[in-house]
Amino acid sequence: xxxxxxxxxxxxxxxxxxxxxxxxxxxxxxxxxxxxxxxxxxxxxxxxxxxxxxxxxxxxxxxxxxxxxxxxxxxxxxxxxxxxxxxxxxxxxxxxxxxxx
Numbered sequence: 345x346x347x348x349x350x351x352x353x354x355x356x357x358x359x360x361x362x363x364x365x366x367x368x369x370x371x372x373x374x375x376x377x378x379x380x381x382x383x384x385x386x387x388x389x390x391x392x393x394x395x396x397x398x399x400x401x402x403x404x405x406x407x408x409x410x411x412x413x414x415x416x417x418x419x420x421x422x423x424x425x426x427x428x429x430x431x432x433x434x435x436x437x438x439x440x441x442x443x444x445x
Contacts (some may be wrong), residue, residue, distance in 0.1 A: 365431035
């Protein structure tokens with residue numbers, strides 16, 4: 345079954361510094377073995393100016409749960425998560441079964 349790993353990245357202290365490092369995160373993530381597709385998104389600001397619940401999302405699509413699980417055990421994962429740590433980014437990671445409409 346198709347599986348998606350979603351990283352929900354919290355609001356960074358300094359968005360400009362984070363964006364410079366995030367380019368490295370995306371470049372590294374594209375090297376995950378058996379990655380089918382990558383989607384990166386920036387959360388829209390709220391119209392009333394209040395804080396958004398997260399800053400970015402990164403979605404990594406794989407053909408199966410096994411492929412996704414194996415990918416996060418590779419040196420590529422160390423590069424991705426290391427770059428996020430370097431940016432002092434906190435995040436939540438989710439594995440999800442992708443349901444086709």
